Amino acid sequence: MAKVYFKAIDSYLKTEEINASAVDMLRLIEEKENYKLNKYVPLKVHLGEKGNTTFIHPRNFEGIIEYLKQKGIDTAFIETNVLYKGQRNTVTNHLKVAEEHGFTRIPVIIADGEAGEDYELVEINKKNFDKCKIARTIAAEEQLIVLSHFKGHALAGYGGAIKQLGMGFASKGGKLAQHANSIPKINSLKCKACKACAMKCPENAIIVDKKAKIDKNKCVGCASCMASCPHNAITNSWLASLSRSFNERLAEYAYAAAKDKRHIYISFAFNITKNCDCEGHPMKIIAKDLGIFASTDPVAIDKACLDVLDKNEGRTVFKRGRYTLEYAEKIGLGSKSYELIEI
Ligand code: SF4
Ligand code: SF4
Structure with missing residues (x-):
């Protein structure tokens, strides 16, 4: 059964505690799961669209960066271009947003080329895709620390580790393929x-x-x-018959992004909004801050985030998107069964 580590933190303002806990999570995964970090481990992030105010600010990643540095491990922020027009659709534009949003401590790499044209085809032979277009610089790495903001998403229902993998690792063409229909x-x-x-x-x-x-x-x-x-x-x-198609496409891309890799997933459940950080404007917070989750299983961590959120709120917060978990488990991305280890 997959292990999901969880540290309850009731406020996004507790930056020191967030940083210390993220490091504790990494240590736990190294120790309990006999996990060896490589000499270079990029941090997959979402930089937040220009105008968005609820993305996870990089001040919360300082602890992880320092921890890696102390161990002599090189790192960088890594991200891909978005599909639609906006401030993050080319490397040039993306880097400007990165700077404005404080992603300056370590290099920022946009992994799919200036306009999203650079990718590697990863063969998966699943129902919707035989091959997936994964951003080349990401596809080249065996190990990433996938830092996700757990919150809602207009199309996927909710966004966490699977969304970060499926959409976040895809080149522009890969994103388009997932959005088809x-x-x-x-x-x-x-x-x-x-x-x-x-x-x-x-x-x-x-x-x-x-x-x-x-x-x-x-x-x-x-x-x-x-x-x-x-x-x-x-x-x-x-909302009708194609609902499952999008979720399946997303899960299949996530499967391609994780295939033959050893990623670590750390999800930050703060600033929980109905929609995602691609929205370039301030958004209303719809649930209380929860804390940090970590796992080596992207399905288990998403399921744990949803479960703890619902328990904390006493209601089902994100009603859509749960089929992604079913399908992701079915194709072998991970397990919905997990052991929650509170620290
Ligand atoms: S989904 Fe709506 S907002 Fe997005 S490109 Fe189509 S019409 Fe425009
Ligand atoms: S936003 Fe206004 S114009 Fe657009 S579909 Fe709704 S009612 Fe019609």
Whole structure:
């Protein structure tokens, strides 16, 4: 059974405790699971879209960086370009955001080339994909420490280690392949032509005349428009039969990203918002801070985050996206069964 280490920390403001606990997690995995760190171990992060205020700030990664340094291990922040327009769609733009968001202590590597064109094909032969496009510089590493922000996600339901692996390790083409068939639908009976969705769309894919319409040739399926509609007029294909398709695609990409690797997953369950750090604006916190989780199993850690969150809140916080766990377990990415070890 997979082990998931958990340190309850009730406030994101407790930076010192967060740093110390993240180091404790790493030590525990090394000791209890006989885990050997390589001489170079990059930290997979999400830099947060420009304007986002709830991403996990790199001040919380200082402890891990210092710990690795003391052990003589080189490290760097590593990330991939996003699919949609915005401030993180090329290396040049991405590095500007990295600096603005404080990711300056160690080098920042954008792993899939200037415009997301650089990837390695990883063969998996699963139901949706035979091969997956994993960002080349990431694919070259046998070991990464995957630092995830556990929170909601408009399309995936929730985002944690599997999302960080599946979407976060994919090159742009890989992200597009996962989003295929994810174009939202507009309910014209509910649409009031207010244009909120068009203003939110990073691809200018929504035209509003008497009603809103989506240009399928421009839409990249990012789902940003859905949360913006005040009249609930936008739904997505995944709400119907295609829902499972996106979750499966995400899980298969996560499988490719973890295939033949020995990653460590550390998830920061703070600033829990309904949507993800790709949203370039401040968002409302919807649940109390939980703390830090760590594991070598991406399925177990996500399941533990969801379980502890629901227990802490006394309700099911993220209702969608749980099928990702089922499917991820089915294809061999990890295990939903876990032992929670509180420290
Ligand atoms: S999903 Fe919505 S916001 Fe995203 S590109 Fe398509 S129309 Fe635009
Ligand atoms: S935000 Fe909703 S109501 Fe407003 S134009 Fe878009 S679909 Fe219509």
